[in-house]
Amino acid sequence: MLKIISTLIMLLTLSQAHFLTFMSNTDVVDDKKDSTLNFDISFMHPFEQNGMTMEKPKLFVNSNDxxxxxxxxxxxxHKAWSAKYKINMPGVYKFFVEPQPYFEPAEGKYIIHVPKLIVDAYGLEEGWDEPIGLKYEIVPMVKPFGLYAGNLFQGKVLHNGKPASNVEVEVELYNNFKLKAPNSSHVTQVVKTDDNGIFSFVMNHKGWWGFAALIEEGKIKNKDDGKEYPVENGALLWIKAY
Incomplete structure (x- = not known):
């Protein structure tokens, strides 16, 4: 009986996509009174709104410097993280999070997702389509701020600066609207990149959408059992639809 219960729990875990959720109070700053960004950083299943414990990450803007x-x-x-950042100058700001590796026993692998969030300040709107230079990165092909629900979003997945073809991109809505999926297949949408590393997706509801391009590469030794496990590297981008 215990074995059956354990199997069911494992299957449920496998059916839920892990996302490093990274959102702010806005993605456009037009007024000085709104120039302080408040960041919400957590590890969770965003559509089901199920949280997981997240150890302390590192947060950067524009570069590791x-x-x-x-x-x-x-x-x-569950343990999560917050941050504030005051914007003083016009520009396009690219924030990204470097987490500690998360071991998922049910999948027998480590998860390292690096999410990115792009904020425009005072209408400059230049450089939003330029990469930061992360090893795994999604670069928007559509202006990522000022999007409406129903707009088509396109992104390019880069691996070591080069387009990554045939890569699965998981997509989920941060579901603070209490929406109910028809079944488990509708919780996480999945698209794939083409030969140029480009994927497309229509955001059919307002709110924050997470895009996670997953590339399995490398191994990490587990300090508890001494075994090496594969690493799921995620290039994430969070986009808000209005």
């Missing part, structure tokens, strides 16, 4: 301090908080009953 510009680190932003993070503060521990709680999200959906």
């Amino acid at each position: 510009n680190k932003i301090p993070v503060k521990e908080t709680t999200k959906l009953g």
Whole structure:
């Protein structure tokens, strides 16, 4: 009986996509009174709103040279992180999170997802389609701020700076609207990149959408059992539809 229950729990876990959720109070700053960004950083299943514990990450803006301090908080009953950043100058700001590796026993692998969030300040709107230079990265092919629900979003997946073809991209809505999926297949949408590393997706509801391009590469030794496990590397991008 215990074996059956364990198997069911494992299957449920496998059916849910892990996302490093990275959102802010806005993706466009037009007024000085709104120039302080508040970041929400957590590890979870965003559509089902099921949280997981996240150890302390690192947060940067535009490059690894510009680190932003993070503060521990709680999200959906689990350890999560928050941060603030004051924007003083016009520009396009690209924020990204470097997490600690997360071991998922049910899948027998480590998960390292690096999410990116792009914010425009004071209408400059230049450089949003330029990569930061991350090893795994999604570059938007559509202006990522000012999108409506129903708009087509396109992104290019880069691996070591080159287009990554035939890569699965998982897509989920941050479901704080209490929407119900018809079945488990509708929780996580999946698209694949073409020969040029480009994928397309129509965001059919307002809110934050997470795009996770998954590339399995490398191994990490588990300190508990001494075994090496594969690493699921995720290039993530969070986009808001209005």
